[in-house]
Amino acid sequence: MNNQYILTWQCPDSSGVLAKVTQALFEHGAFITETSQYSDPYTDTFFSRIAFDDRQLKVPMEEFTDALEALAKPLQLHYQLRNAAQLPKVVIAVSKDEHCLVSLLTKWRAGVLPIDIVAVVSNHQKCEAICQFHELPYHYLPIADDKVAQEQQLLAVFEQYQGDLLVLARYMQILSDQLCTRLAGKAINIHHSFLPGFKGARPYHQAHKRGVKIIGATAHYVTSDLDEGPIIVQEVKAIDHSYTIEQMVHTGHDIEAIALSRAVRLHAEQRICLNGDKTVILT
Numbered sequence: 619m620n621n622q623y624i625l626t627w628q629c630p631d632s633s634g635v636l637a638k639v640t641q642a643l644f645e646h647g648a649f650i651t652e653t654s655q656y657s658d659p660y661t662d663t664f665f666s667r668i669a670f671d672d673r674q675l676k677v678p679m680e681e682f683t684d685a686l687e688a689l690a691k692p693l694q695l696h697y698q699l700r701n702a703a704q705l706p707k708v709v710i711a712v713s714k715d716e717h718c719l720v721s722l723l724t725k726w727r728a729g730v731l732p733i734d735i736v737a738v739v740s741n742h743q744k745c746e747a748i749c750q751f752h753e754l755p756y757h758y759l760p761i762a763d764d765k766v767a768q769e770q771q772l773l774a775v776f777e778q779y780q781g782d783l784l785v786l787a788r789y790m791q792i793l794s795d796q797l798c799t800r801l802a803g804k805a806i807n808i809h810h811s812f813l814p815g816f817k818g819a820r821p822y823h824q825a826h827k828r829g830v831k832i833i834g835a836t837a838h839y840v841t842s843d844l845d846e847g848p849i850i851v852q853e854v855k856a857i858d859h860s861y862t863i864e865q866m867v868h869t870g871h872d873i874e875a876i877a878l879s880r881a882v883r884l885h886a887e888q889r890i891c892l893n894g895d896k897t898v899i900l901t
């Protein structure tokens with residue numbers, strides 16, 4: 619079985635950058651299996667994702683990575699190269715609503731999410747039984763009266779499991795600026811509205827009061843600016859005047875779960891590039 623690798627990179631845009639990178643891959647015998655690229659005219663930045671394997675690699679992988687590093691300097695490549703078999707370690711944070719957690723666990727167990735879920739943390743005990751069923755470590759971290767200490771415990775758990783990604787699967791506590799900086803690009807949240815509409819903790823109540831005809835969910839990277847992080851995936855569903863708040867909440871559960879699991883898969887497959895406050899999705 620060949621080793622599969624994923625090279626995702628971005629650089630100042632100029633003619634020939636893709637040719638120079640693919641030429642280097644060709645010269646070292648890397649067998650390209652998938653490519654995707656985007657040239658952003660607003661930021662003059664080029665984004666690319668190249669999947670390749672080693673069936674015809676002419677040199678040891680270390681020599682290839684040295685050659686890539688040598689190419690990166692003159693082209694100012696900001697890149698990530700990973701063996702696709704090394705699945706990102708994921709810690710999930712949840713409060714009381716279990717629907718996004720259950721969706722992630724079900725898809726993971728079904729093998730359709732290329733991640734390794736290593737632990738669940740929560741400020742409530744409501745989801746403990748679900749994790750016991752999946753034989754997953756469950757860390758109950760109540761807020762009590764010391765939010766700072768609780769957050770330090772959360773980070774300690776993330777580091778204990780050598781986490782690569784923290785997923786806020788309806789975790790209803792605002793992370794501090796320090797933690798957001800520590801986890802920049804490594805924490806994804808599901809917000810239960812079609813951002814930028816209805817930020818905050820109770821978007822369905824806001825939406826019902828406004829009389830919307832569409833509800834939505836937004837998966838985004840977590841930043842210290844609440845509900846302002848780079849958007850990864852958005853899902854929507856049409857509703858009408860007859861919907862109660864409860865019906866909006868339960869209809870929303872499905873689209874929240876879809877948006878979050880899709881965003882986690884895109885991150886795990888290294889298909890997301892940060893482009894300022896936005897994302898480029900390479901599929």
Ligand SMILES: Nc1nc2c(c(=O)[nH]1)N[C@@H](CN(C=O)c1ccc(C(=O)N[C@@H](CCC(=O)O)C(=O)O)cc1)CN2
Nearest residue numbers: 789790791792793807808809818819840841842844845
């Ligand atoms: N730094 C960030 N932290 C979090 C974000 C984020 O975008 N940046 N998203 C939230 C999730 N969320 C909306 O999607 C959200 C969660 C909680 C609240 C809120 O007002 N929480 C209150 C406490 C509410 C409670 O205890 O039930 C608070 O923390 O004081 C707003 C939005 C996750 N964290």
